[in-house]
Amino acid sequence: MTTIANRYDFALIFEVTNGNPNGDPDAGNLPRLDPETNKGLVTDVSLKRKIRNYVDLARHGQDGYHIYVEEGAILNEKHRQAYKALHPDDAKLDKAPKLNPRDDAEAHDLKAFMCANFFDVRTFGAVMSTGINCGQVKGPVQMSFATSVEPIMPLEISITRMAATNEAEKKQKAEGDDSSDRTDNRTMGRKHIVPYGLYVAHGFISAKFAAQTGFSEADLELLFEALATMFEHDRSAARGEMASRKLIVFRHDNPLGNAPAHTLFERVRIGRAIDGEFRAIDDRGIGNAPPARKFSDYRIEIDRDNLPAGIEIIEKL
Amino acid sequence: MTYGIRLKVWGAHACFTRPEMKVERVSYDVMTPSAARGILEAIHWKPAIRWVIDEIHVLEPVRFQSIRRNEVGHKAPAGKIRSAMKRGDLGGLQLRVDEDRQQRAATVLVRPAYMIAAHFELTDKAGPDDTEGKHLDIFNRRAARGQCFHQPCLGTREFAAHFEPVPPDATPPEPEEKSADLGFGAPRDLGFMLWDIDHQAESRPSLFFRATLDNGVVRVPPPGSPEIRR
Numbered sequence: 254m255t256t257i258a259n260r261y262d263f264a265l266i267f268e269v270t271n272g273n274p275n276g277d278p279d280a281g282n283l284p285r286l287d288p289e290t291n292k293g294l295v296t297d298v299s300l301k302r303k304i305r306n307y308v309d310l311a312r313h314g315q316d317g318y319h320i321y322v323e324e325g326a327i328l329n330e331k332h333r334q335a336y337k338a339l340h341p342d343d344a345k346l347d348k349a350p351k352l353n354p355r356d357d358a359e360a361h362d363l364k365a366f367m368c369a370n371f372f373d374v375r376t377f378g379a380v381m382s383t384g385i386n387c388g389q390v391k392g393p394v395q396m397s398f399a400t401s402v403e404p405i406m407p408l409e410i411s412i413t414r415m416a417a418t419n420e421a422e423k424k425q426k427a428e429g430d431d432s433s434d435r436t437d438n439r440t441m442g443r444k445h446i447v448p449y450g451l452y453v454a455h456g457f458i459s460a461k462f463a464a465q466t467g468f469s470e471a472d473l474e475l476l477f478e479a480l481a482t483m484f485e486h487d488r489s490a491a492r493g494e495m496a497s498r499k500l501i502v503f504r505h506d507n508p509l510g511n512a513p514a515h516t517l518f519e520r521v522r523i524g525r526a527i528d529g530e531f532r533a534i535d536d537r538g539i540g541n542a543p544p545a546r547k548f549s550d551y552r553i554e555i556d557r558d559n560l561p562a563g564i565e566i567i568e569k570l
Numbered sequence: 571m572t573y574g575i576r577l578k579v580w581g582a583h584a585c586f587t588r589p590e591m592k593v594e595r596v597s598y599d600v601m602t603p604s605a606a607r608g609i610l611e612a613i614h615w616k617p618a619i620r621w622v623i624d625e626i627h628v629l630e631p632v633r634f635q636s637i638r639r640n641e642v643g644h645k646a647p648a649g650k651i652r653s654a655m656k657r658g659d660l661g662g663l664q665l666r667v668d669e670d671r672q673q674r675a676a677t678v679l680v681r682p683a684y685m686i687a688a689h690f691e692l693t694d695k696a697g698p699d700d701t702e703g704k705h706l707d708i709f710n711r712r713a714a715r716g717q718c719f720h721q722p723c724l725g726t727r728e729f730a731a732h733f734e735p736v737p738p739d740a741t742p743p744e745p746e747e748k749s750a751d752l753g754f755g756a757p758r759d760l761g762f763m764l765w766d767i768d769h770q771a772e773s774r775p776s777l778f779f780r781a782t783l784d785n786g787v788v789r790v791p792p793p794g795s796p797e798i799r800r
Binding site for chain 2: 262277278279285287288289294296297298319320321322323359360362363366367370379380381391393395396397398400455457459461462507509510511512513514515516
């Protein structure tokens with residue numbers, strides 16, 4: 254497995270329709286908002302969770318693609334995958350069972366083992382400790398919070414359920430009012446949705462860290478595949494319709510990079526499509542335009558002029 | 571004496587966690603010298619050099635926001651990994667997130683921007699071909715081209731830092747609002763702040779200094795100065 258030899262920066266543009274992309278535990282599960290701008294937020298950890306889930310679905314049980322930070326039940330213990338021993342001539346078994354946790358070689362072996370077996374450790378890193386800190390793995394892939402292009406307007410949808418949770422609640426309801434049978438057991442609930450939101454997340458992939466964890470070209474392709482299709486396997490009542498719309502990857506020739514990341518991200522310009530024309534989001538002339546409710550209300554332009562030498566733009570989506 | 575470097579860094583959020591409040595993370599008002607050092611090391615570092623932060627210029631008003639996220643409560647136990655290695659089997663090694671979930675709020679900075687003024691010193695690991703000019707050139711070249719070892723971050727990795735060098739002959743950028751909370755008019759005392767962590771120390775490795783924000787600038791005491799306390 255050759256590790257990647259290029260630095261990458263990517264912009265993932267995804268949409269949500271009538272759903273909650275990422276609830277805020279502090280605000281009763283309302284969609285996350287930046288209180289100053291009213292733009293929606295999706296945290297980095299939320300996106301990483303979806304990548305892990307996708308890789309687990311796509312590569313379940315394959316050697317080297319296990320997921321360390323699992324969600325839900327660990328699937329059938331019988332299906333445990335025996336991995337290929339890292340050291341066939343395992344010298345460590347001959348050693349004393351008590352190993353010094355401060356031993357650098359030991360810590361290095363532990364890291365290598367975790368990176369070789371677990372995709373998410375190899376990609377995002379992990380913190381390992383034995384009480385005495387045995388260091389941490391910094392993964393090559395770094396993601397930032399996704400922010401919506403325009404301010405979002407979360408809606409609160411009240412819903413009802415035609416059943417009571419328990420006997421006590423049913424009794425309470427029956428005593429409370431003398432309305433028709435239909436409302437007897439009814440429970441009210443709430444859903445929060447974003448009618449439409451287009452979000453942009455930025456990510457960074459360091460070739461130098463990839464060399465340290467063994468993040469390979471195949472892993473990179475799998476990561477891009479996950480970014481492009483992870484929402485297809487994350488359907489739920491809360492999410493509504495989510496989809497990756499664009500994945501724009503900037504590939505640097507040089508492992509250290511050929512251009513500052515922010516200048517590359519500025520080349521991706523997202524505006525409103527008004528009468529087929531590109532209009533900037535902060536254009537005051539579009540104040541009376543109806544709110545965006547579908548992807549075609551936006552237009553994405555990529556500035557390909559005067560690209561810095563050694564930068565290649567790859568549109569994965 | 572090397573020539574110093576000046577680097578402007580900015581981003582959407584930042585979290586320079588106070589060590590006394592790291593469960594529900596609360597950020598310091600301004601970037602710590604150790605975070606600034608980490609940013610410079612992300613661009614260029616070799617064991618032969620040691621970055622020394624001289625000044626941190628604050629270019630934007632200090633504003634906070636709270637973000638609550640689901641986090642995992644514990645770390646990967648190295649002992650379990652070791653036994654799995656010996657057994658030749660991955661069973662029971664996974665970390666179940668929903669069994670040990672903690673919801674933690676982080677109080678983070680919003681749209682921060684700083685200018686780091688720093689220089690470096692050669693360490694005793696420097697070989698004969700480690701000249702100061704060489705490392706200075708490497709750093710300046712990388713910073714100007716936007717090259718980095720890994721994308722630097724503002725405290726934690728989810729808050730990526732964008733950076734660009736401030737040329738030596740350019741006037742340093744200044745905050746638009748010269749407000750009192752940036753120490754314009756009268757110096758603002760930020761209290762004791764982490765200076766850096768002494769990884770060589772046997773115990774009590776954290777080093778602190780009394781930070782003041784004076785006309786938008788935090789002056790950082792040099793290593794070994796009496797202002798730095800353990």
